[in-house]
Amino acid sequence: MMEKLKISAVICEFNPLHMGHKLLLDQMKAISDGIVCVMSGNFVQRGEPAILDKWARTRLALQNGADLIVELPLPWACSGAEHFAAGGVALAEALRCDLLVFGSEVPDVSRMDAAAEALLSPKFSESFSEVPDKGLSFAQRREAALHSMLGETASSLLQKPNCILGIEYLKAIRRQNAALTPIAIPREGAGHDRAAENQEYRSAGELRHLLRTGGKLAGLVPENVCVTLEQLLSSGHCPASLSWLERSILCKLRTMKPEDFSALPDLSEGLENRLHTAAREARSLEELYSLVKSKRYSHARIRRLVMSAFLEIPSGLPELPLYLRILGMTETGARILKDATPTLPVAVRPVDFERLGGSFANLFRLEARADDLYALAFPTPFPCGRDYTEKLIKV
Structure with a gap:
């Protein structure tokens, strides 16, 4: 009988995958037999479209050390740190992973866990x-x-942004009584969306800016990522940008009533009126964010609410993800999946979701509809239906 693999998990966006991510994957490979990535789909926590689609990011993750890519469904991927972390931990736990690895500005798990315990x-x-x-x-x-x-x-x-997320992971582990051992690894290079002092380890925010302004990424991302980016740039399938969706989003918001905004997730009482008024006045998304933002409501939270409105993400969804949607795998990933006896249903093809029916199928349809809108976020748009036509990626 083969010995069980020791599996590490990381909750990620890879938006895009850079040298810091590659270093993290290499460190995970050194302490485990296989790597599971719980990765956001086509919309991310910033309330924006991911700069590369989830299929391109899946292939690049597998080429750079990952073994199994599981999609973090839209309602958790496009939400605040607490909900994002809860969804990711639930999927890692459902696959019976052993370790949850994350980068942190202060890689002291005991210190973060004390904060998590106090917050709960x-x-x-x-x-x-x-x-x-x-x-x-x-x-x-x-x-x-x-x-x-x-x-x-x-x-x-x-x-510290990564410490905040680490604390949320630890809170989720406690709340879910998950059998995951947290491992914090020092974050290299720039902080979240900040300029890097170390020229090799640039933040994802810096790299997105370079992509959108025609800058060169050679030496700043792994070579295979650079090659893929050049190919996608030449075909008009990179970078995805909110600017291509801006008027569509404003159009959607102008048709909404206050009660429609009230149905959004993570909405505080009274904010629906503020959003409704701003939507009728704003001539750009930045103006809309500025009109709604206050000391009480952060810019990031407003962006997520606006994106939730555009994508019609409702409140009242299940607290945790319902299924494990597999986007890609290596041979090791296939063994991880086979050995895991997952505690959630595994879905790969659209027919898998339809067979599960009910809330499972509804959540998948929400994802597929959002991805059809995401397809318009590129210089050269994709057609609809990629969630129904893209195959499982094997590397």
């Missing part, structure tokens, strides 16, 4: 309610509440 405790609600509002955002009040509980050492973690 009843005492946190009390501490949070004691923080004066004074127009502070939720994030600022949360940091202040955690400071009152654990001091500066813990609360300072909430100032």
Whole structure:
């Protein structure tokens, strides 16, 4: 009988896959027998289209060390850190992965886990309610509440984007009682969407900017990524950009009523009126974001709400993903899937979702519809129906 593989998982976007991602995959390969990537589909956490489609990113991930690519469904991929992390952890757990690996500015799991435990405790609600509002955002009040509980050492973690996400992973592991061992690896290079001091390790945000402005990525991404990017650029199938969808999004929002906005996920009371008013005044998405944004509502949250409205992502969806949608695999990935005895249904082809029926099929149709709109985000648009025609990618 073959010994069970030790499997590590990473929750990712690879938007695009860069040298820091390659380093992370290499480090995961050194501590495990196989790598599962729970990867966002065609829309990402920023409330924007991914710069490359999910099939191109799947192939590149497999070419750079990943073994099995599982899609993080749209409602979790295009949501805040807590919901994003919960969905990713649930899928990694459903595949019975052993390790959950993530990059962090402060790679101290015990310190992050202490913060996660405090944020989940009843005492946190009390501490949070004691923080004066004074127009502070939720994030600022949360940091202040955690400071009152654990001091500066813990609360300072909430100032670092990757630490925030790491804490959300640890919260999700606790909430789901997942048998995942968290491993934090030092993040190399630039912070989230910031300029890099190390010229080799550029942030994904910098690389997206270079792609959209005609800059050169040679030496900044793995060679096979660079080759693929050049091919897609020449065919007009890269980069995807919100600018190609802008008027369609504004058109959609102008037809919505306040009650339509009320049906969106993660909407605070009263925000539907602010969105409705802004949608009728704004002449660009940036103007819309500015009209809605306040100290209480972050720019990122507004972007996600606008994208949810455009894609018609409803509230009231299941708390966690319903299925494991496999986008691609290596031979090792096929063995991971065979050995795992997953706790969620596995789906590859459209017929798999239709056979599952009900909420499973509805969630897949929501994804497929969003991907048909995503297909218009390129200089040269794709036709509809790629979720029904693209094959499982094997490398």
